[in-house]
Amino acid sequence: MANNKVLLVDDEEQILLSFQRRLKKQFNLDIATSGKQGLEKLDSEGPYAVVVSDYRMPEMDGVHFLKTVKQNHPDVVRIMLTGFADIHTATKAVNQGQVFRFLTKPCPPRDMAEALEQSIRYHNFIISEREVIDLKRWRKSLEQMVAALARLVESRDAYTAGHQQRVALLSVAIGRAMGLEEQTIDTVRLAATIHDIGKVYVPLEFLTKPGSLSPLELDVIHTHPQVGYEILKPIEFESPISRIVLEHHERLDGSGYPQGLIGSEILVESKIITVADVVEAMCSHRPYRPSRGVNKALGEIEQKKGVCYDPEIVDICLELFRKNNFNFQI
Ligand SMILES: [Fe+2]
Ligand SMILES: [Fe+2]
Structure with missing residues (x-):
């Protein structure tokens, strides 16, 4: 009052x-x-x-x-x-x-x-x-803290260093092309920047292992969305950052993890990061395989459009690469 x-x-x-x-x-x-x-x-x-x-x-x-x-x-x-x-x-x-x-x-x-x-x-x-200025300052501190957390998780693994930032870059470009509100785009950027934070609990040898992983090792890696959610849940974000982190490996048809959610149960912000994550991961070099290249990555999301990935988001992502010459340079 x-x-x-x-x-x-x-x-x-x-x-x-x-x-x-x-x-x-x-x-x-x-x-x-x-x-x-x-x-x-x-x-x-x-x-x-x-x-x-x-x-x-x-x-x-x-x-x-x-x-x-x-x-x-x-x-x-x-x-x-x-x-x-x-x-x-x-x-x-x-x-x-x-x-x-x-x-x-x-x-x-x-x-x-x-x-x-x-x-x-x-x-x-x-x-x-004064309240508006305080809020802006608070947001900036929050973004700096998120960036520090992102560096923390990426500092363990040279191969995935920069992965989260590149996913954030593509996710924001998709959000903009979808005409989302600036506040939602900020949420997407923040969540994408730390979406894999749960990997701090995954042994480094699993993340960098050349060759295929055993079912047990895969089970451990698959805990990272839940672990990330638990890490971020106590922080009072003004947007559903922890929920998006939890949902970034869900798929439209329920074949994702950890909850096996379907279509409308998944936030649009999470669906955007999912597509950007798949494309970035396939484009980048990993210890167990070289980069598969942009065309293969785009072929993957195109093939599973409407099954695993949101069709509108896939179309926008394809257009960004094919018509707007999007690239991951940051
Ligand atoms: Fe992930
Ligand atoms: Fe990721």
């Missing part, structure tokens, strides 16, 4: 009480009779949206007080109350950014109410802007 807490500071208590009486229905008004008391209240009873201060006060004057408020509580909107004789000082304070507005004494309650409403609106605007 919007903060409408206001602190009035004046050494003349009668003025404070009169404002409090006349404006208490509209605002959550607190009073202080000196700058020192005002600063104490800001520290102990805040956050306040607005502070109104008299200019002429003994000990600490209004400019000094509001300057300190600006330093200690920069989000609080500041108003100065001043007599006509002090207008020059008040104008200077506004110009220096110390105060948002000044009001002249005697100030009719209606003028005060109007200034407070405007100041509260401004305060709430500042707070919402």
